Amino acid sequence: MGKLAFVFPGQGAQYVGMGKEFYEQISVSRKVYTIASEVTGLNLPGLCFEKNEQIDITEYTQIAMLTTEAAILAALQEKGVKADVAAGLSLGEYGAILTAGAMSLEDVFRVVRQRGILMQEAVPTGGAMCAVLGMDGEKIAKICDETEGIVSVANYNCPGQIVITGEEGAVAVAAEKLKEAGARRCIPLNVSGPFHSAMLKEAGEKLGKVLEQVELRAFSTPYVTNVTAEYVTEPSEIKELLGRQVYSSVKWQQSVERMIADGVDTFIEIGPGRTLTGFLKKINKNVTGLHIEKVEDLDAVVKMLGEKQ
Structure with missing residues (x-):
């Protein structure tokens, strides 16, 4: 067996009831929800398990998603499963940081709670995002650069699926240009703001100030950052990268390709949904994508890994 990566999804995969089995059946997971509630002053079990409208509001979505991912991670680690490397899409990068051991659980929850608030507050009117299907990322980036106004690539998800972000008018113009240039489809996304665009630079800078108060730890498990799609091995790099991540492109496809080039052949998606497992199939069909959402x-994953060794 080659190397094993833990990967964590971002905002958008949340739903009421996520993680409930772990909370009810596994004590280390239940403790994670307790710590998150104590640190943030929110009722995380209520937010994650009981019907409510807050779960889809950025300010609350981010902490709910990350708490669920951290709870599942704790259960997996209790089984003795260790990653060789970790990565996460946007918000999910904080799951990778937990895997690396670069921050305490309490500090990660404090930072993510503030990240959600800052991104919610920073959402300007007139922002938009749009999924572009069936076109090369470099060509999309070039057309965005040539379009007047603020529009850029938000996410390099996988071959044939790129998301653009920015001012509503500029995104609309770029989408028309992309269709004319051969994009199969351009689908406006139902999101609350132009995430990962220059319009959120102020939020990223404010998050940097929150991160100044956080103590970083030496870590033995490296992780790959969205911003550069390269390994992070030094704690000193983390704060600046996490601030930039809020308004920079998410280089997810490149991150996965970087890990595969380094010998990763098995990926475990930890958290709600199968978004990253779906991307993985389009990035490279020769690697294994596993998924943990339920107990x-x-x-099943622990059994399968035991049989592989």
């Missing part, structure tokens, strides 16, 4: 998934 039965955890048992």
Whole structure:
């Protein structure tokens, strides 16, 4: 067996009831929800498990998603499963940081709570995002650069699926240009703001000030950052990268390709949904994508990994 990567999804995969089995059945996971509630002053079990409208509001979505991912991670680690490397898409990068051991659980929850608030507050009117299907990322980036106004690539998800972000008018113009240039489809996304665009630079800078108060730790498990799609091995790099991540492109495809080039052949997606597992199939069909969302998934993955060794 080659190397093993833990990967964590970002905002958008959340739903009411996510993680509930882990909370009810696994004590280390339940403790994660307790710590998150104590640190943030929010009722995380209520937010994640009981029907509510807050779960889809950025300010609350981010902490709810990350708490769920951290709870599942704790259960997996209790089984003795260790990653060789980790990565996460946007918000999910904080799951990778937990895997690396670069921050305490309490500090990660404090930072993510503030990240959600800052991004919610910073959402300007007139922002938009749009998924572009069936076109090369470099060509999309070039057309965005040539379009007047603020518009850029938000996410390099996988071959044939790129997301653009920025001012509503500029995104609309770029989408028309992209269709004329051969994009199969351009689909406006139902999001609350132009995430990962220059319009959120102020939020990223404010998050940098929050991160100044956080103590970083030496870590033995490296992770790959969205901003550069390269390994982070030094704690000193983390704060600046996390601030920039808010308004920079998410280089997810490049991050996965970087890990595969380094010998990763098995990826475990930890958290709600199968978004990253779907991207993985389009990035490279020759690697294994596993997924843990329910307790039965955890048992199946642990069994499968044991048989591989």
